[in-house]
Ligand SMILES: O=c1ccn([C@H]2C[C@H](O)[C@@H](COP(=O)(O)OP(=O)(O)OP(=O)(O)O)O2)c(=O)[nH]1
């Protein structure tokens with residue numbers, strides 16, 4: 716499969732040795748796991764949120780792309796470790812360190828180990844809108860119906 720070249724900067728010397736460089740876990744993986752680039756294990760108390768560095772920055776450069784940081788399902792479902800911002804959106808012009816807002820939404824403390832895979836990064840296509848202001852829309856079947864307007868069954 717052809718892959719998109721993406722510029723990456725390694726901001727921490729441990730990446731590539733003590734902390735693995737991100738890679739797709741399988742050929743069909745949509746996400747690259749991001750690892751906690753912390754100096755020591757970090758405990759998130761119930762309800763606590765902390766911003767965790769990844770030791771990496773990327774420069775997507777192309778405005779028709781973005782990256783999303785998403786929770787890992789195992790951590791989220793089994794341990795309640797999700798993202799403080801629910802989803803992280805990485806702009807194509809962002810050049811700073813990739814940061815993961817980790818939220819322990821469970822009722823038990825959770826310790827993130829050095830190099831632990833805490834979230835995943837997915838590259839996604841983006842279409843920027845050019846707003847065309849109109850006074851009326853052409854009629855659609857739905858119109859302004861929403862929020863359950865089509866029923867539940
Ligand atoms: O989970 C995240 C979310 C964002 N970012 C970085 C990349 C992104 O391009 C930048 C800004 O994110 P966003 O636009 O979501 O935040 P904002 O609160 O609107 O900040 P800004 O005013 O800088 O756009 O922060 C991360 O590193 N991790």
Ligand SMILES: [Mg+2]
Pocket residue numbers: none
């Ligand atoms: Mg913003």
